[in-house]
Structures are given as structure tokens and as C-alpha cells.
Amino acid sequence: MLTGKQKRFLRSKAHHLQPIFQVGKGGVNENMTKQIAEALETRELLKVSVLQNCDQDKDEVAQMITSSTGADLVQVIGSTIVLYKESKENKELVLP
Structure with a gap:
């Protein structure tokens, strides 16, 4: 779980x-x-775009992706979902 600062x-x-x-x-x-x-x-950090022709709500899509990948949801803004998951081998980001 990510803190607000992270x-x-x-x-x-x-x-x-x-x-x-x-x-x-x-x-x-x-x-x-x-x-x-x-x-x-x-x-470690990426964006996923939800197109207009998607049958599911963007919040539903975010929930499905995070539960199946084990990633943390950083933000849902507009039709874009931002995901983060700490890498085991390619760690680049150091969270505050």
C-alpha cells in the first residue's frame, strides 16, 4: 500500500x-x-489507456489489472490509469 507522499x-x-x-x-x-x-x-511505473469503446468502467479496469498483477494503483485520471509495482531485478525508483 502506498502512502500519499509516495x-x-x-x-x-x-x-x-x-x-x-x-x-x-x-x-x-x-x-x-x-x-x-x-x-x-x-x-516499475507505467500508464494504461482506456479507450472510449471499452465496455467496462475505467475504475473496474483499474481494479481488475491491479488485482491480477499485484500492482499498486497510483492514479486514475481521465481515461488513463497509472500503475506501480516494485521490480525485483530492475529496481530504479526509490520511494520517499
């Missing part, structure tokens, strides 16, 4: 990132969560 720090780091995953009409599936988990291990 979330604020991660939001500032994520500001310049581009979303690398898009959730569309198919919603969240097992293959997508596997790829997101692998990307989180590599990058």
Missing part, C-alpha cells in the same frame, strides 16, 4: 510517460494482464 512522487515521475497499453472493446483479458505484469517488472 503516490505524489510517482505521479510526478509518471507525468511524462506515454501509455503503453490500451484497453479496448475486448476489455481486460489474461494475456493483457500477463504482458502488463512483465512490463511492470521491467519499468
Whole structure:
């Protein structure tokens, strides 16, 4: 669980990132969560974009991704979800 100070720090780091995953009409599936988990291990911090044609609500999508990948939800802003998960091998970010 992240503290408010840690979330604020991660939001500032994520500001310049581009979303690398898009959730569309198919919603969240097992293959997508596997790829997101692998990307989180590599990058630690990433953005996921929820497209307009997605059948699920963006908060539902965020909940599904975080529960299946074990990541922490940093922020849901607009249609963008910011996720963080500490990497075991490629640790780059040091949380305050």
C-alpha cells in the first residue's frame, strides 16, 4: 500500500510517460494482464489507456489489472490509469 507522499512522487515521475497499453472493446483479458505484469517488472511505473469503446468502467479496469498483477494503483485520471509495482531485478525508483 502506498502512502500519499509516495503516490505524489510517482505521479510526478509518471507525468511524462506515454501509455503503453490500451484497453479496448475486448476489455481486460489474461494475456493483457500477463504482458502488463512483465512490463511492470521491467519499468516499475507505467500508464494504461482506456479507450472510449471499452465496455467496462475505467475504475473496474483499474481494479481488475491491479488485482491480477499485484500492482499498486497510483492514479486514475481521465481515461488513463497509472500503475506501480516494485521490480525485483530492475529496481530504479526509490520511494520517499
